[in-house]
Amino acid sequence: MAEVTEQQVLDALSVIPYGDGNIVERGMIAGLRVKDGHVAFAVEVDAECGSKLEPLRKEAEKVAHALPGVISASVVLTAETPAPAPHSHSHGGCSGQKTAPGGAVQPLMPGVRSIVAVASGKGGVGKSTTAVNLALALKADGLKTGLLDADIFGPSTPRMMGIAGRPVEVASGKIGALENYGIKCMSIGFMIDDDSPVIWRGPMVMSALEQLMRDVEWGELDVLIVDMPPGTGDVQLTMAQKVPLTGAVIVSTPQDVALADARRGINMFRKVDVPVFGIIENMSYYVCPHCHERAEIFGHGGARREAERLGVDFLGEIPLDIAIRETSDSGCPIVISAPAGPHAEAYRAIGRMTAEKIETALEKRKTTAPKILVQ
Secondary structure (H helix, E strand, C coil): CCCCCHHHHHHHHCCCEECCEECCCCCCEEEEEEECCEEEEEEECCHHHHHHCHHHHHHHHHHHHCCCCCCEEEEEEECCCCCCCCCCCCCCCCCCEEECCCCCEEECCCCECCEEEEECCCCCCCHHHHHHHHHHHHHHCCCCEEEEECCCCCCCHHHHCCCCCCCCECCCCCEECEEECCEEEEEHHHCCCCCCCCCCCHHHHHHHHHHHHHCEECCCECEEEEECCCCCCHHHHHHHHHCCCCEEEEEECCCHHHHHHHHHHHHHHHHCCCCEEEEEECCCCEECCCCCCEECECECCHHHHHHHHHCCCEEEECCCCHHHHHHHHHCCCHHHHCCCCHHHHHHHHHHHHHHHHHHHHHHHHHHHCCCCCCC
C-alpha cells in the first residue's frame, strides 16, 4: 500500500467545516508531517474559544486516522493564550486535570501514582542521562516506572533507552507506550526523524505534552519520571503548573554558572508549590582509568553547598565517566549494562532517596487535603 501524502491528508481534512469555510481553507492546519504512516499536525484556533474546540481536534484526528495507510494520527490544538493567573498553580481543578460533565475531575493519567520532574536550570549538565538512569534505578528497586520525555525540542529518550519503534494505537484507543528494560516510555522523538527539528510555539508544545500524557496508555505506574526541558522559561513554568507533580529533582554540575541556573530552577518549582526533593551533582569528579588519579574538572561539592544554603537535600554525586556516556549513547544505560558497578549503585542510592521523598510527599498531600464534613 502506497504511503499517504500530505496532500491526501489536507484533502481529507477539508471536509471538516469551520465558520464560513473549512479548517484547511481557513489556514488552521500547521506543522503537518507524514512519515511512515504516522501523521502529526496542529489545528490553530482563536485563543478565546480554544478550550471549547476539543471536539474539533478529535474530529480532525479521526479523519486523518481513517485514511488508508495511516498507522497513527497525533493532532494538537493550539492557540495563543494569556499567561496563567498567579493563583492557578494549585494541583486541583485545571492544573493538569480535566473536568468532566457534572464537575468530576479526570486526571491526565489515572493509573499513575506519582510524577517526578527531573529538571535543570540550563542544558548540558546531563539531565537526560540522569533521568533515564534514575528511572531504571527505581525500576530495579521494584517500582513500576515510566519515563516521559518532555524535552520536545531535544528528545533523547529513544536513543538512550535503545528504542527505535513507532507508537501504535492499542485496544483502549490510546497510543501504546513503547517499552524497554521494563520501563514504559513516550517521547516526541518516536514520531519524528532524528535530524528533524521541532519548530513549535509554546502553546503548541504544551498541547503536545498534554496529549503525550492524556492520550498514552500508561497503565498502572508507581512513578512517572519526566525529563523536563532545560531552563526556566514559559514551557517549563506552564508544565509545572498544569501537571500534578509529586516533586522535582534538580540536576547540576559543580561550577558556579550551572549552580546559579539550578538555583533559578529550584525557585521556579517553589513558586508553583512543587516540592523540591533535592539536588544531584553530575560530572562531580573524574577518575583517570589508566593512572586512577582523581581530577575535579568542574570543581566539586558546589551542589552540596548550594543544597545546604537553599534548605533542600543533597541527593548524591555522579562522576564524569566515559562509561556513563558510552552506555547512554548505545541505548544500554549504566544501570542496565553494569548493575553491580559503583556508578549504577550511585544512581540506585539516589533512587532510594527519591522513593522515600515520593512517599513523604504523597502522605503530606493526604494529610493536608481539605476534609468535607456532612452533618
